[in-house]
Amino acid sequence: MLKIGITGNIGSGKTTVSKMFEVLGIPVFYADAAAKNIMTTDPVLIADIKKTFGDAAYLADGNLDRKYIANIVFNDDKELAKLNALTHPAVFRAFDAWVADIKNVPYVIKEAALLFESTSYKMCDYSLLVTAPLELRIDRVTKRDHITHPQVEAREAKQFTEAKKRELADYIIENDESKLLIPQILELHEAFLQLSTP
Numbered sequence: 001m002l003k004i005g006i007t008g009n010i011g012s013g014k015t016t017v018s019k020m021f022e023v024l025g026i027p028v029f030y031a032d033a034a035a036k037n038i039m040t041t042d043p044v045l046i047a048d049i050k051k052t053f054g055d056a057a058y059l060a061d062g063n064l065d066r067k068y069i070a071n072i073v074f075n076d077d078k079e080l081a082k083l084n085a086l087t088h089p090a091v092f093r094a095f096d097a098w099v100a101d102i103k104n105v106p107y108v109i110k111e112a113a114l115l116f117e118s119t120s121y122k123m124c125d126y127s128l129l130v131t132a133p134l135e136l137r138i139d140r141v142t143k144r145d146h147i148t149h150p151q152v153e154a155r156e157a158k159q160f161t162e163a164k165k166r167e168l169a170d171y172i173i174e175n176d177e178s179k180l181l182i183p184q185i186l187e188l189h190e191a192f193l194q195l196s197t198p
Helices: 014-023 030-042 045-055 068-072 078-098 134-145 149-157 162-168 181-196
Strands: 001-009 028-030 106-109 126-131 170-172
Touching: 001 014, 001 181, 014 028, 014 106, 014 126, 014 181, 028 078, 030 045, 030 078, 030 106, 045 068, 045 078, 045 181, 068 078, 078 149, 106 181, 126 162, 126 181, 134 149
Parallel strands: 001 106, 001 126, 028 106, 126 170
Antiparallel strands: none
């Protein structure tokens, strides 16, 4: 079974593209959603987070105190790197377990904002980058998340540049509103089906 990694910088439309593959019957693992889940369900990760950031990282009900963690990691790149170093291996484990449960599909997709930054693209057979011009992406995110231009740019700065991701990606989908998305997705779906045939 082929594993395809999908990524794209903030506002590129990688989730929209992933949902279109789901419509074609392809299972999608959403790494960011998985990370949020395992922070409250993976006992090894919970213990590591408490050890690194203190017991205050978790609320009395067992949920992660997101505000507490955000205040630590979003103002300090070293602290963010520590959190990522704990979380990424746990997400890798979750992805492996998820893939092991899937049968009778030609390929699966792993959707991850930090596919290249976390090196998880190495767990995939091919990588697919969804791209869009920066101004268009900023416009989308300010409308979607009701945040400011500088806030979007701050999130963007925490990721590899789109140019660097283009160099690393095996396939690219242009989501710039000048090219239709569905024909690009159908073309790639056919390519992945052929690649998955022994």
